């Protein structure tokens with residue numbers, strides 16, 4: 001095997017983490033990224049002179065990055081300024097009711113009591129206890145496990161862990177389980193929304209996804225410079241450790257030699273040999289043969305599963321009026337079920353979209369007086385590679401979304417110069433083979449979490465990292481997958497060379 005280093009295809013958060021940790025181990029790493037900047041979905045758009053975070057905005061599971069930065073020989077606190085938010089999110093309904101969830105659990109309980117009465121507040125407390133239990137039960141045996149199977153997880157859970165899962169009933173959906181917890185439909189709606197954090201419908205997602213509520217209740221941070229600054233930081237640390245970044249380079253093919261990954265071929269025709277390839281694009285690209293035919297489409301687990309949600313986003317720099325925005329705001333419609341039947345059953349844009357608004361100048365600093373930076377998002381079907389979603393349908397959805405904000409009291413005036421809209425078709429262009437799905441495959445049904453590929457693909461020398469592989473989507477989860485991929489590469493090297501890194505759950509070290 002030539003001594004040719006590791007090629008990482010894609011500079012999304014998982015690719016950046018893999019590259020950083022492998023370079024920290026002394027490996028020669030080249031990152032090839034088709035965009036002209038790092039971050040992938042963690043992108044920033046310039047709108048009317050303002051830099052707007054236009055991908056992920058909610059930074060959770062800080063401990064994941066604490067460990068990654070630690071494994072890279074530094075610390076998150078040294079490299080980036082992050083601040084905890086005291087209000088996790090503000091939720092609003094058209095009848096004028098509002099509920100804030102707070103970092104302080106007692107404040108949240110009090111807020112729920114004022115919003116829905118003391119009995120519901122007690123039910124909220126019991127829900128929090130169960131969400132914590134599910135989170136703590138699954139963190140080790142599933143989230144941190146490199147390749148969980150149902151059998152393996154059951155044995156790792158042990159009798160007490162199994163009791164926690166069985167205590168939830170026989171595999172109910174998140175929606176049904178929430179219906180058992182809450183009487184107030186608005187709370188069912190609020191906590192059901194966490195399924196959309198991994199691109200899924202609350203009606204089809206397993207009840208275990210209530211752990212996402214726990215993740216958020218454990219803390220939401222804002223990052224100075226926005227989430228894109230996290231990507232830039234990881235790229236900078238990688239470069240300091242010798243990673244070579246080549247932007248504007250699309251990988252057209254992963255090359256194989258004797259059925260092992262041997263390198264990549266770029267769109268320019270250039271070939272680069274590699275001892276190992278880490279693929280950070282969506283596994284759908286491999287599965288559909290976009291990176292080459294032959295055995296490559298079989299490198300990933302299972303058949304093509306249902307795509308997760310896409311979105312329409314508006315990155316806006318404009319003044320707002322009429323509603324006291326927090327940093328994270330959700331404006332709920334009355335008929336929540338229709339949003340998901342529209343998207344997943346009728347394959348169309350929701351006619352009653354829930355609107356998420358990230359007000360990026362709020363939460364820590366004083367309320368802005370002039371134009372402010374917003375990211376507005378509504379869920380959409382991942383049909384960006386078809387002509388199902390017409391420009392007229394997108395305009396209609398835009399109208400419905402901003403009229404809904406107005407009904408809830410928030411006025412934002414969209415003008416051609418003050419916003420940039422991104423549609424499922426544009427997300428599909430940015431993230432090939434996805435139709436614009438932003439979270440890999442949907443987490444629908446109990447077994448879906450086990451249907452994701454692991455970091456080691458079925459082709460020796462080819463590794464997978466990103467939101468479409470285990471442990472799943474979201475910035476911290478994708479980062480974890482990048483760490484798992486780096487560990488798998490090191491283990492592969494240990495097998496193919498007489499080189500023995502020590503693998504530890506908190507990262508890697510070489511004796």
Ligand SMILES: Cc1cc2nc3c(=O)[nH]c(=O)nc-3n(C[C@H](O)[C@H](O)[C@H](O)COP(=O)(O)OP(=O)(O)OC[C@H]3O[C@@H](n4cnc5c(N)ncnc54)[C@H](O)[C@@H]3O)c2cc1C
Nearest residue numbers: 010012014034040041055056057058251281466467474475
């Ligand atoms: C609008 C939006 C809002 C979101 N909100 C949140 C949130 O609040 N919190 C949260 O935790 N998560 C959120 N997410 C999800 C989160 O952003 C993703 O799960 C995560 O960033 C995915 O990272 P990744 O490592 O899979 O790489 P990606 O971000 O998918 O990047 C993959 C990279 O690979 C490159 N690439 C692919 N194929 C090739 C090729 N052949 N050659 C060269 N380069 C290639 C792409 O250009 C891209 O840069 C959101 C996502 C979006 C889009």
